[in-house]
Amino acid sequence: MVYEGNTMRLEELEEEMRAIERKIDAFYVSLLPMLNRERSAHPVKVEPGMQTQLPQPEAVKPAPVLKAQMQPRLQPQAQPQKPQNGNYRVKDIGLAGQGGLKIEWAERHMPVLMRIRREFEASKPLSGVRIAACLHVTKETAVLMRTLKAGGAEVALCGSNPLSTQDDVAAALAAEDIKVFAWRGVTNDEYYWCLNRALDTRPNITMDDGADLISTVHSKRADLIPNVFGGQEETTTGVIRMRAMAADGALRYPLFAVNDTPTKHMFDNYYGTGQSTIDGIIRATNVLLAGKNFVVCGYGYCASGIAKVARGMGANVIITEVDPTKALKATMDGLRVMTIAEAARIGDIFVTATGDKNVIRAEHMAVMKDNAILANSGHFNAEISIPDLESISASKRRMRDNVDEYTTRAGKRLYLLAEGRLVNLAAAEGHPSEVMDMSFADQALCAEYLAKHAKDLEPLVYDVPEDIDLRVARLKLASMDVRIDTLTDEQKKYLSSWKEGT
Ligand SMILES: NC(=O)c1ccc[n+]([C@@H]2O[C@H](COP(=O)([O-])OP(=O)(O)OC[C@H]3O[C@@H](n4cnc5c(N)ncnc54)[C@H](O)[C@@H]3O)[C@@H](O)[C@H]2O)c1
Helix, strand or coil: CCEECCEECHHHHHHHHHHHHHHHHHHHHHHHHHHHHHHHHCCCCCCCCCCCCCCCCHHHCCCHHHHHHHHHHHCCCCCCCCCCCCCEECCCHHHHHHHHHHHHHHHHCCHHHHHHHHHHHHHCCCCCCEEEEECCCCHHHHHHHHHHHHCCCEEEEECCCCCCCCHHHHHHHHHCCCEEECCCCCCHHHHHHHHHHHHCCCCCEEEECCCHHHHHHHHCCHHHHHHCCEEEECCHHHHHHHHHHHHCCCCCCCEEEHHHCHHHHHHHHHHHHHHHHHHHHHHHHCCCCCCCEEEEECCCHHHHHHHHHHHHCCCEEEEECCCHHHHHHHHHCCCEECCHHHHHHHCCEEEECCCCCCCECHHHHHHCCCCEEEEECCCCCCCECHHHHHHHEEEEEEEECCEEEEEECCCCEEEEEHHHCEHHHHCCCCCCHHHHHHHHHHHHHHHHHHHHHHHHCCCCEECCCHHHHHHHHHHHHHHCCCCCCCCCHHHHHHHCCCCCCC
């Protein structure tokens, strides 16, 4: 055990606690046969959301030293609070209990953000700061909202995509007195109505996934700008939009490109989009991927993650690209690369993740096979041309949730998933909590940084400070029990000098 003076380092203490947890788990596992006998003697009916209290044989009771740690597991399920005010618009506030369970599940898989929450609870770095967030309303976003609130912030949340809101999660947050304006299936007008209600709180920080808050503030709500310290952007498309604003000289407050920090895009975009996009396609269609010609448009962070997972499931992956270096990388990764015009003829499943528009157009749809499936995982529903699909089709019907069948005039059927919106969020649950743990830890620490340093910042696009990124990486490694080496003084000297050679 390492001590610094008389103070045990927090990481060491946490490591010790995890070791104790593992021992407790092992102890429970050793008692399973006895517990199972008790269970069959006293069957318990389990309702969704109900905390079941299993009969506890005397020997299972935690030793006094472990009691504080065990208590959270043994406490009854917290009931959603009654809304304190009318500051929300969600589909059904009655879904709060179910949403609360989902959030709790995410919290179990987001150790870094939970660690930051504990620090925020103690130091309240966001005391009095108003934050408007336009993010996918998922269980992971809820963990971030709770963390910002724990840091003292007043938070208002709206959805960043018409089909990505999880209604039960929105209800759970509303019941916790967080201002929420979001429900799945908003129309375009409703989308902007919700966004404007979040802006009505006169935020000091805007937190975006796609830059709709930033662009609305600058174009339609400029009166809010004097209150705004800065903004934070979660996704590639939003960063592209805000860099374009900066290049146009239109930017009026500092922005952090959270997407561009390594602990975000190297994990969230690659592993997160990779796994959850395939999850969305499978949940929507339940088709077998093995043996299918699976066309991925793009080979950036998201698309290469999707290609990797599809390949792992036995699909024949084909890549289309416009960037020669990315195309070369895909080729050397062992994938077939061709134009979309060629791929259109042979693909069974198509997924776009480019951040571009009209990547799949009428001329491609025209040569596709009967039964081809089309999905998008890029930010906007502009990558597959839906107007083109409508125009070549004679009829359309909803086959199953998140699957629309378009029958062309020639009688060919094409299947569009999730109305061309991000399939991983609309047809599944979005990224796994483990990757959002890092992305949202970056967001939380950036908000703290903005609250402290806003006065020193110009209206420019900033990278996330490196020490935030490295801290998130270290905390994540520690939560996974992974240790790494540190440079010796000799190595530091060697790596910073040019004098030593052959
Ligand atoms: N679904 C999600 O949950 C999720 C998560 C993160 C990012 N995104 C979004 O996914 C999109 C891609 O993000 P990224 O981080 O992978 O970006 P990226 O810049 O790393 O990759 C985009 C790739 O698409 C290629 N491309 C552009 N136009 C093309 C075209 N017409 N045909 C073929 N390839 C083309 C580019 O050359 C580039 O290699 C963005 O819209 C981003 O906001 C979605």
